[in-house]
Amino acid sequence: MKTTATALAVGSCAFALALATSSAMAQAEYPEEPITYVISFNPGGESDVTARFQEPHLEESLGVDVVVTHRPGGGGAVAWSDFQRSAEPDGYTLIGVNLPHIVAQPILRDDAGYDTFDWDIVTWFHFTPSALVVSKSSPFETLEDLVSYAQENPQVVTLGGSGTFSANHLETLRLENEAEIDLTYIPFTGTGPLPSALLGNHVSALMSYTVLGLQMPDEVRVLAVAAEERVSTLPDVPTFRELGYDIVGGAYRGVAAPKGTPPEILETLAEAFGETNEAIREKQEPLGFVMTHETGEDAVDLVETMRQAYGDVIEAEMGN
Amino acid sequence: MELFLEALVSILQPHMLLVIFIGVTAGLFVGALPGLTATMALAVLLPFTFTMDALQGLVALGAVYMGTIYGGSFAAILVNTPGTPSSIATTFDGYPMAKQGRAYEAICAATVASVIGGVLGVLALLLLAPPLARMALFFGPAEMFWVAILGLTLIAALSEGSLLKGLLGGCIGMILGTIGVSPVGGESRFTFGIPAMQGGVELIVALIGLFVVPELLLMATRGRAAIDAAGMKTGAREGMAIFLRTARAVLAKPVNLIRSAVIGQVIAIIPGAGGSIASLVSYDAARRSSKRPETFGRGNVDGLVASETSNNVMVAGSMVPLLTLGIPGAPPDAIILGVMMLHGLRPGFELFSTSGVLTNGFILSMGVAALLMLPVGLLGGRVIYRIVVGTPYFFLVPSIALVTILGTYALRNSMVDVLIMLGLGVVGYLLRNIGIGSAPIVLGLILGGIAEMGYVQSVLGGMAYSVPQLRLVENPLSQILVLLVVLAVGAPMVGAWRRRRVGKERDAGGET
């Protein structure tokens, strides 16, 4: 009787051990299949181009194929809602996520179909600060010129930007509050149409990203950037803070795994994305991106901060 | 000039020519499959360009782009389906020609027109890029609104029979276009509680649904293929004779070619317009200036030539705003912009001097690609033609269905899109039966979004005025466009009135 019990105990221990080692081995072996990396925007866009930059380095550091697929639509929401509904938390399906999109859309839309927090953020790897840009022929030489003109002529100054309740829009609203002026924000779909809107004088200025200032250095003048400190690729451009306006903001780009993905897998992925960031830094910084690596709790905190900042502004605007 | 020669030498290397040849051929077949667009082809090619240097990568993309737009005409002619949105107007006369047993003639005409269009677009890009780019800057929100309204006047030309029904179709198309996220405001509209509907109705999904599905259903109900295979067995010699005859006929009408090329080039630089609009506008212009407009839509080769010339002009033509201002005029251009970014190339006027060999090489390679379409198209065209005509109808119908289902799914990896495609197809078939054609619906879908965007942005821009709508007619170009709208609507009315009056006078004259 006793022997049976011992045998049972030993047997179950061995079984448990075997289970534990096999699961440990399974984790050690992650990844062993190709990883699907979903991009929620059109091929050729900045998110796509960044993913293409990352792809070979991720493959190198993870040792498996990384397949970039596209699921565009609804400003990202189509892919995000589908991902939260159906992706398995096994680390083999990842999705590109964007701030403030994932904060603003669920507030704005009744049927966005996804929740701001219902996934595990692997890392926020990119930050693109907003920047106030005018054309070379513009009468506004400095931010002060623009502000004082707008003080005397409410609503006359038009600011083009990418999207409604986007980073660009929010920075415009903040500038209005901080400087006590009345501007007109005109949203465009994406950053694509912005250069011609500015150069064709269809808007007085752009609240866009630093990317634009670097893309067309001969045609535009950047008046201020919404970063904590000056951007290394635009050393002569002051920050809004230097000029006395507390405006820091822009768009973050990151990658998320389904909620409930094992922490070891998340760590492996975060490490791979971190290494990749270093590898592509040289190519990415001249394009106007600021490389970041916000993982774990920090990544969630960032979303939380954005959510608070945006929630108030959007509700105030919608109330109007 | 030196840069130019250097560029020419760099792309006349054997391996470059091979890249162009493969690109054009692959593009041709991809374009010929309904549902596979130029954007899709370029997106697939994108990872392969990593292994190439910048010039080779861009050359490959340019060649595939050129090939797909041309290949779209095969599906348009043989199965009444725009293979890519750019060949929408090619269906109007290409398919009737095919039904009359003139499919090969239509293919030859499309080939000649595409080659000429492609080459003219390259010439414009080489010689006129800076002034054309400056022209592009005049098109702001207000101008875009009027461009869209001008485009909507095409409804009159596209409605078969009843104008009221055409207008209803246009409105239905515009409403379908509002499904999804609003362009200004960012809110979701008409999603009926389905998150995937935030993505809206993609143009190519609607095109496939409204054009292919009804055609499949028609073939099924008739119990035979639409194109009769009997008596169309053309050997190589007859084929050549048809080609020479058609080529001569196309070249004998240089005005049509030049008019369509100019329209294609102008539309190419208007940001946000696309090959589909170029194709439709050139078609309408050819019809209006024809002495026998009633033959259009019944197999008039001029309509097909107009459409194919202008959409191939667009390929190189849309590189004008892309290379000089970094504005992708059409979705495939966005991918080319992406590849330029990957290789650290910055769009701008200086691109032509700082990276002169590369830029000019890329442009010239598109010219080479256009010329290569002639042999590739004539040979590949015969193959595709044989496949379509030789396949028994009971295999043709499910094969086309299979390809369209896969193609629609591949567009955005979405089964919802496939359902929308099938649903629109059946609805489109029913609407056709009560006299509401598919063309006005598609036109509304293409232009509704542009009109909305232009209107709302203009009104926002005019917030400081007492009447914000004044912003719509503030600029000289807007006023010119308004005038064109008035002419487009008014001219046929005046014409009709005059004919009636002349008729009356003649009656009256008889009495005196």
Added chain:
Amino acid sequence: MNLRVNSDLWAGFLGLVFAAGFWFSMGRLSNLSAVFPETILLLTAVISVALLVKGLLNPDMRVLFEEGNRLRLVVVTLILFAWWWGIGFLGFVAASLIAFFLLVCYLAAAQRQVTWKLAGIWACVVVAEVAFFYIVFNKLLYVRPPRGLLF
């Protein structure tokens, strides 16, 4: 059965139903997002009413589905939707094999007698064609068609 109808009345009626359906599902929208669809829906309604009036005064009579076999129209439509449903349920390959083969046999029956031998040959062609496109999309174009219960 002769489906001769007043097409103007039908177009007007369907236009009104369409406009009403969208109008009442517009929901809460800001003015920026609402102005365009509202305008177009009103326009749709006006055009539909005009069509109704024309349908009463000067109707355009048409025969619906004049050509061919109406039963085949209905069956093929149903097979197409079943194909879509089957892809989600069974997976792309399995659903396509079944739907494709059904369509081939059903449509061929309109032209000729379908024997077991012919059906066997066709089945091979169907398998080859579906496999070809599946491989092209999956391996070459990196498009992963949905998998379901089977594959």
